[in-house]
Amino acid sequence: MPGLFLIGFGIFALVLTNELPAGSSYADDVALFPRIVAVGIVLFGLILLMQDALRYYRSGELDLGDRWVLRPLACLVAGALAFAVLMQPFGFVATAATSAFVGSFAAPFPAFWQRVAVAVVVSALAAIVFIVLLGLNFPLWPAGI
Amino acid sequence: MDIGNLIYGFEIALSWNNLGFCLIGVTLGTLIGVLPGIGPLATFSILLPISFYLPPVGALILLSGVYYGAQYGGSITSILVNVPGEASTVVTCIDGHKMALQGRAGSALAIAALGSLFAGCVTTLIIAVAGPALVKVALMFGPEEYVALLTLGLLSAVLLSGGSVSKSLGMVLVGIFLSLVGIDVNAGIDRFTFGFLELSDGLGFTAVSIGMFGIAEIARSLEETQGRGHQVQKFSSLWPTREDIKRSIAPVLRGTALGTFLGILPGGGGTIASFSAYSLERQVARNPKEFGNGAVEGVAGPESANNAAAQANFIPMLSLGIPPNALMALMMGAMIMHGIAPGPQVMTSHPDLFWGLIASMWIGNLMLVVLNLPMIGVWVSFLSIRYIYLFPGILVLASVGAFAESGRAFDIYVLIFFAVAGYVLTKMRFPIAPMLLGLVLGRILEEQLRRALLLSDGNWLTFVERPISLAIFIVTLLLAALTVAPSLRRRRTEVLGDGDDN
Numbered sequence: 080m081p082g083l084f085l086i087g088f089g090i091f092a093l094v095l096t097n098e099l100p101a102g103s104s105y106a107d108d109v110a111l112f113p114r115i116v117a118v119g120i121v122l123f124g125l126i127l128l129m130q131d132a133l134r135y136y137r138s139g140e141l142d143l144g145d146r147w148v149l150r151p152l153a154c155l156v157a158g159a160l161a162f163a164v165l166m167q168p169f170g171f172v173a174t175a176a177t178s179a180f181v182g183s184f185a186a187p188f189p190a191f192w193q194r195v196a197v198a199v200v201v202s203a204l205a206a207i208v209f210i211v212l213l214g215l216n217f218p219l220w221p222a223g224i
Numbered sequence: 225m226d227i228g229n230l231i232y233g234f235e236i237a238l239s240w241n242n243l244g245f246c247l248i249g250v251t252l253g254t255l256i257g258v259l260p261g262i263g264p265l266a267t268f269s270i271l272l273p274i275s276f277y278l279p280p281v282g283a284l285i286l287l288s289g290v291y292y293g294a295q296y297g298g299s300i301t302s303i304l305v306n307v308p309g310e311a312s313t314v315v316t317c318i319d320g321h322k323m324a325l326q327g328r329a330g331s332a333l334a335i336a337a338l339g340s341l342f343a344g345c346v347t348t349l350i351i352a353v354a355g356p357a358l359v360k361v362a363l364m365f366g367p368e369e370y371v372a373l374l375t376l377g378l379l380s381a382v383l384l385s386g387g388s389v390s391k392s393l394g395m396v397l398v399g400i401f402l403s404l405v406g407i408d409v410n411a412g413i414d415r416f417t418f419g420f421l422e423l424s425d426g427l428g429f430t431a432v433s434i435g436m437f438g439i440a441e442i443a444r445s446l447e448e449t450q451g452r453g454h455q456v457q458k459f460s461s462l463w464p465t466r467e468d469i470k471r472s473i474a475p476v477l478r479g480t481a482l483g484t485f486l487g488i489l490p491g492g493g494g495t496i497a498s499f500s501a502y503s504l505e506r507q508v509a510r511n512p513k514e515f516g517n518g519a520v521e522g523v524a525g526p527e528s529a530n531n532a533a534a535q536a537n538f539i540p541m542l543s544l545g546i547p548p549n550a551l552m553a554l555m556m557g558a559m560i561m562h563g564i565a566p567g568p569q570v571m572t573s574h575p576d577l578f579w580g581l582i583a584s585m586w587i588g589n590l591m592l593v594v595l596n597l598p599m600i601g602v603w604v605s606f607l608s609i610r611y612i613y614l615f616p617g618i619l620v621l622a623s624v625g626a627f628a629e630s631g632r633a634f635d636i637y638v639l640i641f642f643a644v645a646g647y648v649l650t651k652m653r654f655p656i657a658p659m660l661l662g663l664v665l666g667r668i669l670e671e672q673l674r675r676a677l678l679l680s681d682g683n684w685l686t687f688v689e690r691p692i693s694l695a696i697f698i699v700t701l702l703l704a705a706l707t708v709a710p711s712l713r714r715r716r717t718e719v720l721g722d723g724d725d726n
Contacts, residue, residue, distance in 0.1 A: 081652045085394045092401050095416050102411060109408045109415055112670040116401045123394035130390065144652040151446040152647050155439050155619055156640050162623035163636035178623055179616035186446050186612045201617045209624055213277050216631075 085124030158182025233579030249289020257297015312494030319522030399662020487536025
């Protein structure tokens, strides 16, 4: 798996570098260095693939990586996404609270009210630190308030 | 050493503002060393954009305080809970926690803090001496030497860290490739931007590092711990016995020397220094059987070594502009964000930053002993906080960090992309830190390579025709050859583990 990933990435990178215009001198040859790097990535992918094949041949083990647990990552990503989407229309306080609340589902909380409490505390502390103390130029409340 | 410059540094570091930044930095560092589920890399990436709102010297004093503060904090959890706060304090668990179980936790904590203080002070002096000397050498470097040095830096950072060498080198190259996204400054051509205007300035370094280290690390921590707190070993007296102090003096001296030496080398850091110091102490001990059963030498040596190495890491970063590990790469990122081009010219163009930072390390180490010994009870109470109450705050902090740099939601989408990528890569057991090094150094490497080829009229042999560059390449090859030698490979796996040390 890791070898295939690197080979795939390297080939994709090579295709992208082929679309770049060739320069007339080393100063404007924008494709030279990325191409060397892309070939290197493919090369290390091949080495990894060979190492994996050898291991499989010797012990029958296949490197499939570790088990995925999707819930924590999915909830954290949803929390960050909420931040990106809500910031403009709803302002910092509501956005930070929603982001913390959505993200909190990444872990099992003993009670629902604790999620709400954590979100409220996080939002208040973040507003004090970022807006009041650090003076970040974010709208605190929804547009129109 | 130029005493005048050091005094100037103290004038800068002792200003009320900088003292405040130093205190915040070391407190935050100790806190993240103690708290579960968040390491210095994640904290650094999250603080990076926020530090942009601080004056440059203050920002770097704060970030470096976090860095060496985390080494202190990490040893508290190693000794009291048998859970290493940082990779560099793993070895402290062996004898430190045994001492705690024997009711000598206070002694172990005090020896660790005092040994670290001594190491920190000595290394600060060495930085003040070695930094300017290295700068003089570095000013003679041309593009060929820089290409050679960058190659050595990247390669040795990989070879001296844990995990699979092929995977790490692959990740360095992926990082270098990602660093090339954006407009090429020489030709004015967009590269790999897929039509996104937001990518013209390159991939947001902070968004990438927050995604990979911040969010992906929270996800991994939640998987491993389910957000639980720790059971803490109780202790009473904090003062070490006369016997413990006597037995610690030589290990502290040896650990400081070894840590400083390993910290200066590209790729050397706290982890390799503490493991090497532990094995050195075991070898020179009169009674090696005591090791693993609460030998104070097993705490004093490694703890001094990891702090010495953490601070010696600043030498190549400040004098050559080459970060020896991912944390220093982030530090370099902070300098770039503040419009300071890292490299040997920093000492002359920003003497306030160079000398102020060095002096602040001295002050920071002193603050850490005060924070760690009399206030140990406060840190112990943090140990029992459950991670589930912390991570929603860290998530908001990470999102603010990515958003604050440019005020664009696009950077949060980049963060999300790299959080997922970071998670997937770790599941495939790819180490992430080498990628970050590639991301920071990639553009500089390309620029120097193209400049060298332009000046030599396309002659690739130019890299081996200049003596300094040839010597650096020979060292690089020797290091690579040594690492693949079977006996050393076994030793490397033994010391650094086969796992993925991010």
